[in-house]
Amino acid sequence: MANALKPLTPLGHDAPQSDTIGAITITENPNTALASLAARLGREAEVASLAAAAGIPLPGPGQSEAAATYGAIWLGPQQWMVEAAFATHEDISAILKPIFGEAASITEQTDAWVRFDVTSTTLPALFERLCSFDLHKAGAGAATRTVIDHLGCYVIRRTDTRVTILGPRSSAHSLHHALTTAAKALS
Amino acid sequence: MSRISGGQIDRSQTLRFSFDGVSYTGHPGDTLASALLANNVRLMGRSFKYHRPRGAISAGSEEPNAIVELRTGARQEPNTRATVTELFDGLSAQSQNRWPSLKFDAMAINDRLSPFFAAGFYYKTFMWPAAFWEKIYEPIIRRAAGLGRLSKQDDPDAYDKGFLHCDLLIIGAGPAGLSAALTAGRAGARVILADEDFRMGGRLNAETLEVGGTSGADWAAQSVLELASLPNVRLLPRTTVIGAFDHGIYSAVERVSDHLAQPLPGKPRQILWRIYTKRTILAAGAIERPIAFENNDRPGIMLAGALRAYANRWGVAVGEQVAVFTNNDDGLRTVNDLQAKGLNVTLIDARKGDEVIDSAGRLGLKSITIRRANGKTETIHVSALGVSGGWNPNLNIASNHRGRPVWDDTIAAFLPAPESIAGLTCAGAAAGAFSTHAALTMGVAHAIAALADLGVTATADTPSAEDAPLNLTPLWYVHSGKGRAWVDPQNDVTVKDVKLAKQEGFVSVEHLKRYTTLGMATDQGKTGNVLGLAVMAELTGKTIPQTGTTIYRPPYTPVAMGALAGRARGADFKPTRQTPSHKWAEEQGAVFVEVGYWLRTQWLPRNGEPTWRQSVDREVLQTRKSAGICDVTTLGKIDIQGTDAGAFLDRVYANNFASLAVGKVRYGLMLREDGMVMDDGTTARMGQNEYVMTTTTANAVPVFRHLEYCRQVLWPDLDVQLISTTEAWAQYSVAGPNARKLLQKLVDQDISDAAFPYMACGAVTVQGSRARLFRISFSGELAYEIAVPTRYGDAMIRALVEAGREFDAVVYGTEALGVMRVEKGHVAGNELNGQSSALNMGLGKMVSRKKDAIGMVLSQREGMTAPNGYRLVGVKPVNPAESLTAGAHFLVKGATATADNDGGWLTSVVYSPHLGHSIGLGYLKSGDNRRGERLRSVNLLAKTDIEVEIVSPHFFDPEGERLRG
């Protein structure tokens, strides 16, 4: 539906911010819609098959997975964060609810998070200065929640050279400061 | 010039530096100590108590004497060891704890008066008159005490933290550490090799010994090159592992920039690494110990191994005429190496009965007196004396978990207790294996064993090296005249002090330490502890292990506070949370206030409002008169779904929730299991199995944690799912008589009282975009809370302000919010203090006893239901011109201000522009029976005492007609 209200990115701009520091690029990415998906008690199998039918991957603990339309990140036991393009899925929970009916609890999460995509050929060296998530070991698909400068964040290894960080939206500036400071210390 | 040939310094480059204002030169590879010695400077400091002249006794981090103030200005670093300070061009250092100068220190008078300053003397005097302690004695003591000076300026450098993971951590890059690293590295394991020195190799750099047919130093250099070429090996020079913590976590400090004049732009001064490892090999070598004899503390008297190290590694001769006093064969190495360098060396071998019994030289060693086995004494002129009483395995880290070291008679030293730290083994000199051959083979063997545990196979390849025994015959201190023989040089603890401690019953090693301050100096007794223990053992006729052991706590060497704090300082101490209206509010010149990590608008001054009160009064009056808008996004929002969500709420809230209809909101009171109020807020039923709970801003996280606990631990089979949506929605309160008119301009659906009555909730659209609407009120006005996805929050506040223009609506901040809630008698933070029950808050009736909700049972305890307990009351000054103070206490008229008469206190106070005077909420004993009573509100801190009247907490619209309007 046409939207009268003009959105702002988490860093408070009309357009996403991108910083390149040495070999590291940190880009704000507001183009993903997010919703949490949690299986209702006793309906886990049903949720699995409905998800499969709808092309929604349900990765295991510590993992993320991308499919054609949807991607997903494991949040906790029987709970996932479903990703889709914001342009087509702004009202993502309204789209997902009919798929799962009463078999799952679905909650919009899109604007609860700031998403930074970090690209670099030296990601492990950067993350050594940020958190205890060991990117030397964690290959593409690995995803976890951990702490970066006192902030609880999801770190998702998309590829060898690209990581997505989901952090609390209200602290977008603090998180951005932490990321750029670490990048500068390495450059 | 006492530079001699050889050494691992780059003579092609010259570095300029200064000490106490005098300029000198040195070379890359020098430490401050080696460069000073190369310039014939032996006097580097003064001792703590007696201000005795002191020079370096070691060539490592165990140094107790040669500590200086390094750098100047804001970067000044007190108590810095010259022996491990890597020389850089422009280095500037000052001696410390002396006045007026190092050579002429007035405080050296203490040395003359030393008999009066025996161990523990201060416990026995300075008691009369009592008042003199703070006024006279202590200020003098404090001024005299302390070592170096802090600049009192903010540290200008940045510090980083980091996290490393490995299979095998090796601490120390001497022969054992290097051979272990080569073995594990070649086998493909993830290895971290850390060494505190800027040049890896350990003692090999200080010796003339051969490894695999080449010089030890060259073998070390080649090994480091090979390790650097292995992608699975991480070399950390200039890195001190400071302690072993639980489950294979080690903490290490990397000195990234301390060898530079100042850090490069963007770079930290140091990095605190948290290392997660599966196995650890401690190969930290051994620390030589002295033999105590009279005046054994003069500049020029050193540990024999250090004297050798300065000659071999740094090409420095501390003197032409040198003596060596040893009780073991390692001391003989010093004799041989120095003679090979062309120095004239006298050997005093204690094993032959020869002893050094005294020394002379006011500011530096001039001569020593020797007593030969045959009893003859002679005095010889020397400017350097090397002393070796044996070597103590450097087991520091291995005892961090309080595992007691075990005594070994063959080396007369403590060995690390086996299994003292899970996953850690000790190799080489740290394990008491002193020959190079033993160190190399042990390093290899421990690496193979550690990797075998991890299922990795490694192969042994050990180079050849010397395997000479130590041949030590213990000698701890020389029995001779009346003079003082130093055990702990920095703290000036002498053999006499140990004797006195024994005489007064401070025999336990912990008592000895605390009474004499033995081992409490900046070197933490690395050189002196075992010696002190040995002296006590001899005095008590016990063995050393019977007398006690010494274990070490982290950190291994002192650590800069900045490194432990990392980036978290100043404005970056904690993250900042911004509300969706932050950008707009900034443009309006809003005043912000910290609420937890949040920054909230406190008030919005308009031009011509010189005081905050005027702004807040306007915001309140205008809201009550027309309409006001407030960002309430910071309240916690928790999405609760599932077929048992209603039953779940009925257990976590004290009041009834089962009956809440879809599309309705209800106020909920949450108790802790101990019956006190934990939190409050509203919960809206958005659908059959879908609720949205709001919490106070402060308790959003604890409440969420509590709900997860309830659903996972207490009632695991309830079908309930939770997720926080606090940040997903930008939520604004719109309050006041015109609130509906204002909102209706933006909301596409009918929000008339009929269509959207008080306490209704539901999904709506704002000019087409998704939103949630709740008809709830904190202000007591007709009010709504409207929520839109956060990215639209900025646009929404602008839209609301625009829509409100025709009503002259205001945006109000937390101050006005507070005024209006006190006017309505709503409890908030100051009342929700964790010490108050529902009954205290006047909400006792909300606690249903018909269901088993958390906190219900214990809230019924006699002490919490006593009629004379605290009750929430409203308070107003009898004289409207007088203002109340939060925190003031209640007294009845005529009562003295004593605890027995204390009636309670004012929790919250505001100025009510609506009533035109100050009002407050308070907790008053038996408060609900005391309406209309006149009491005094007394603030003894500000010496105010005003008459107040106790009234209903509901100052404004008690019947609540306005919010239903």
Place this chain on the structure above:
Amino acid sequence: MIINHPLLGPRDSQEFIYLGDAALIHRPDGMAEGALERFVDYTYLRDNPAGSHRELWYHEQGDRSWLVVTRDTTTHEITAVEMARDVARAEGRSK
């Protein structure tokens, strides 16, 4: 400390919040006879052993699971980590 999460493997304990003795699983029935006495005991008294201790930890900065960790309070050695929900069920908790 390192807590070996049953689903996520070894995690730094800094990601967790500690609550206390896992006996807290056994919340008494508030409607039963003698509930007050049982609640006083449940809420306030602890074995507080020097040795093996079963305790509740919450993975707040992780997957938000409550865990039952068996840890020696004298050495900090951890010998077992279980999902609290499974333990609670196994010990008779349900709705």
Place this chain on the structure above:
Amino acid sequence: MRYSGLRVIAEALTGHKGWKPAWRDPAPQASYDYIIVGGGGHGLATAYYLAKEFKQARIAVLEKGWIGGGNVGRNTTIVRSNYLLDGNEPFYEFSMKLWEGLEQDFNYNAMVSQRGIINLFHTDAQRDAATRRGNAMIMHGADAELLNKEQVRSLYPFLNFENARFPIKGALMQRRGGTVRHDAVAWGYARGADQRGVDIIQNCEVTGMRIENGRMLGVETSRGFIGAKKVGVAVAGSSSKVMAHAGMRLPMESHVLQAFVSEGLKPLIDGVITYGAGHFYVSQSDKGGLVFGGDIDGYNSYAQRGNMPVVEDVAEGGMSLMPMIGRARLLRMWGGIMDMSMDGSPIIDKTDTEGLYFNGGWCYGGFKATPASGWAFAHLLATDQPHKTATAYRFDRFAKGLMIDEKGQGAQPNLH
């Protein structure tokens, strides 16, 4: 032997030959009237006051290791009486008054130094709470002042007033607060008790309690059975272990609290400073070390050692409050085991076993409480009546809903 300046001079001139042991090293007798279990500050103070103030005899103190080796020897040496609640403040003020006369009383210089303590506040709510507390303190006969930002600045100009994440708004000051040389407190009480005939028996661990039909007969120890009419247990940190010998479960958990000292520095900080926006408090010892601490590690522990997260948390607080300490170095850290009680307040009470008395649950408050705790426990042991300042420290306060919860955290020990 009496200590004095003259004595020190005389001994100095005669080679310190005359100094006698500070306390005897007696073998345990078959039985005593009073056995105090625990040779820490509280146990030694109890024995001292039992003998001196309550004129009791046949007293022994049993210590499993060396006296003063528990929390009295591993704390941050702060003394203060700036408590809020009626159950606590009279007791801690009584303790403060005893500190003020202690050294002359037991003839030992424990360096009681009242250089003042400030508790900083950073929000209006904290200021309101400080006002409430300050008034309560004065009403209980203690001293308190509310300082504004500029008054704080004039005392400690090096605090972070600019560019602070949580700006300093003011402080609650107690000028009579300060520090005491902690080891000397144990030694002074031990010496004073010993001089009054108390047997201080070290390396004597209590391994059991002999109780017959509800009556205490004595204690089994590593040095054999020792009979006693009354047994007082003051073993903070090990309370649950020892009271388990009497079949008791206690309302407390044992937690590790780390403390820290920096290298010696020339004078920087005169009094005690407590940060209101982070876990950090600091003072400077007469020897020159910055003595500081923060929060407990937060998990049950008897290990007397902690982990890095708390160390880093404390350092972050310190650097945020006083950025000048970045180049000061942490020299040593240690851990003490606290009895963390269910409401953050202690217990000094009889038990259901006749002749068995308990003193514990001090949380962080143990050191500053030492004199009053000893006095009040001695009072209870000698008279079977609680001392008037300690009437609230009862076991049954939890059953009755009369908790003394200064922090309002409820029944979770690691939050107090």
